[in-house]
Amino acid sequence: MNLWNRLMCYSRRRSPWLFHMNGGSCNGCDIELIASLTPRYDAEQLGVRLEGSPRHADILCITGPVTHNAVNAIKTVYGQVCGPKAVVAIGSCPATTNVFIDSRTLDGPLNRHIPVDVFVPGCPPRPDAIILGVAKAAEILAERAAKKIPIDPVVMPLVGPPCNGACACSTPNAPKSTEEQP
């Protein structure tokens, strides 16, 4: 890998731009995604920016259980994102269709239609979890740019509200919440 490629990988990891797409979601995840970009959580310190056009974006964030009406749009938008790209499925809906399972107007889950790199579980996931998922997607993006090999989808751990040491967090991988309680 020459210097130029190394520089490109570094910049991709440090400045991923997001495109947010609502595939029939209930707004819960969409609002939490916006909340993660605002001063309390401030995902912009990762270099993340919410973009209005998929052609400017590196990471596609999809919420919702993928309705019939959204399938074609999701495929089109996925095609419009320039490679290398990563897809983050936000919430339990795109992963499993959640409580809407068995609905006849759904065509989910999302990985039937496009390859998904990071699943962020939760209904809806907390902004901390979304930031963690986007950071993971940025790493995948840099790896993908360097090696061009397929990468397995990652399921992020569930992030609960900050426990402030009140409970014994048993999962060793459980990320420490970065939120500060007022």
Next chain:
Amino acid sequence: MSYKIPMGPYHPALEEPYKLDLICEGETVSDAKLHIGFNFRGIEHLAESRNYIQVIALMERVCGICSNIHTLTLCQAMEQLTGQTPPPRAQYIRVVVAELERLHSHVLWAGIAAKLMGFKTMFMTCFELREKVMDILQAISGNRVNYSMNRIGGVNRDIDDPLAVLAMVEQLEREMVRTVIPIFTTSTTARLRCAGIGVLSNRKAVSCGVVGPTARASGLPQDLRRAAPYAAYSEMEFDVPVQQDGDVRARLLVRALEIMESCKILRQALTKMPPGEISTGDAKIAFSAGTATSRVEAPRGEVMYSVSWKESSRNPSRVHVRTPTFVNMPAIRWMVIGARLADTPLIQASIDPCYSCTDR
């Protein structure tokens, strides 16, 4: 010559997928068509295959912004069918959660409206303030979005220390008075951007049958909390803010004043909260056959549920939902006619549309 500009369904100015076809002559909009249905998940049909516990969790996911209102309305309708009355403390807790939800919804709307005005600083300020409301909701329910507070015959979680919550609410109110309210009521930027655009006259508002803040901004003093009190609203004292202008600025002012009224209701509910049980605690629930309806004033207007049950069934035979956006959205057409093209994103956002509620 007129030409058509499609806006959406996936557009950066829209929070949710829906399509607005604007028929323009030059820069002036002469007509508009609205296409919805991108969020259609078939929830009403799914509800018929869920039992009375599962249907509450399902209906909570109709909308991620007003999730509590949907379960509240559904539980009130199911309580009519089961003949249960929630204890007074549960009624007060319902009022507290509903008003906190109204606060966060209005502040969220203010943030999005500020973003569409091009007032990005205000957007960030509003969302920072909204996090404080979310802190209170998280302290009460443990969750940020789907609170799962309501059950048949009461609520699931108690407010252990109402006075601690009251202290948080008072701090929030001070911040609102200090930052958000003055900027929206007196700032020149907001006034110049919003005054006189998207006018919905009083007569048009009556003929469209609009509800909620959209109706109150067009001079219709309707509020179900006052007209048909539910939960503990009959014991609260509050004003219903009404503006006569019917433009975007009037809707902004109505919501800003409602934030203050919500703080007032919260203060009363938290100080007067009676002791006692939080639910009837019946493990066995028997539904009588029939149909029950329930109406509630959501942040966007009136929500109505009509729940039907068959004899000795565990599942509802029909759950019908009428959401406020369903009646408010035809009014967008009358608001944008004659408006400038650049104003349409702000005008369509001024009714606080929620298409995931409407499509279901």
